[in-house]
Amino acid sequence: MQNSDTNERAFSIAMSHARAGDPEAQLAVGQMLLNGIGVARSETGALHWFLAAAAVNVPMACNMVGRCCELGWGTPRNTSDAMIWYKRAATLGLDWGMYNYATGLSLGWGGARDLDNALSWFRRAAALGHCKSFNMIGTFYEDGWAVGRNRARARAYYARGARCGDFRAHFNFGRFLRDEGRGVEAEHHFSVARDKGTVAFVAKMDDFFHQEASAERNVSHSREPSARSDVLPC
Template structure:
């Protein structure tokens, strides 16, 4: 049995106006792709090594000495204590440290952190106007993350009126400084053709920049470009390599497409076992397309030993999410009553556990 590839078309553009990220849906039916991770106002610090306990001193004959363990001090002076506090959820500490850093040295990254905390009500009361002010100061100081965050606020009209022209300039500057998120979102604007004139080649160039930097959403989008020949020459093998990279980064839509390519041997050597494993992984993340394709594999018995109860369980789960399949409905009507009851019970349990 050949698994049909879901049709990937460039149908809609969705820009999330949160200060941290934006994302585009490229493939209907819409997969439940988790939103991209929030943008980080400062570079990720190296892990802070634990302070070494000094060797115990020799005990005098008269009385034992007490070994005093010094307070931990980072060996690396570049360890970012502000971002470290942010990562651990110590938002008030991050706010205080960032404020002091701004006062002491005018650090643009600390300004971006203050904008992030204000925009997301972390450790302080939410204040979009104040957040925009901090992002503006950070952007003026040359911080690419501050530029991107301010661009997203300008697009969404938060902390001030909508200003698409300023947003595009900020995003372009951030992308030029190497921000994968800015390059990806700027590509979406060129693809959409509303804020900017539609330019598929420019969109592909920007997606390539973000993809090369490891942005999984960009890798998935660029894979779709290569599969369809949009803005680039059609190249199925390049498309599959990008799908593989994005799936390794846990992009669920990419996992489904890559699994289908593996199962059918399209642009890559055929590997049904690996395909089924990926479909199962994506199905467990509640992707209806993966659930439907996994159901087809299990019911047909191809790719791995057949399992009618498990297969029809996934069919019913996918159907609940709007991904029906008349062929599987017909096959299920011929199922033994006891097996049908087991499949229905398993589906109810899964849907109820979500």
């Protein structure tokens, strides 16, 4: 009850500042409405306040408008519109905007797939320490997307992603460790991936382990840019 009262007070204060034109408060109100913190959940209301903050180029607000367009929160799903907002967030210097824009480029949202440009944006996000981007760069090197195949570089990027906590990177680094005969260390990374991963991702892990004979084909497909496996946190 105390937490509920605290959240309601926090929402009331944030809304007061948002209505007064504070863009950071507008972003906060949008997040609270989207997650139902201190107020009933409202995707339409969240989008309204994200748009208000995005109008003055708050980077995360631009990214969140993109998320709304991508996932159909408060508006019909439209990945072309999502890419417009992700690109704006990316050019404003937001690592999540860079990652989401790169993901869209790799999937061909709003146009043809552009793996070269996608890799460039993943690199920019990684330079800011974005964990999921380390994993994606590793995938590019492992599978030879826009670069020559290079397992050593793939391994290094997976290791960096695992060190900063990305569950996909833990799984991918674990695969490399297992191939090197370092089974105990590999199992540790698989365990972390299972604990932190989404339901969809854990199901893919199970498929990998249950179908060793076709593992390389199945894992390659699960990592294809055309098969984004879950919703990305913002």
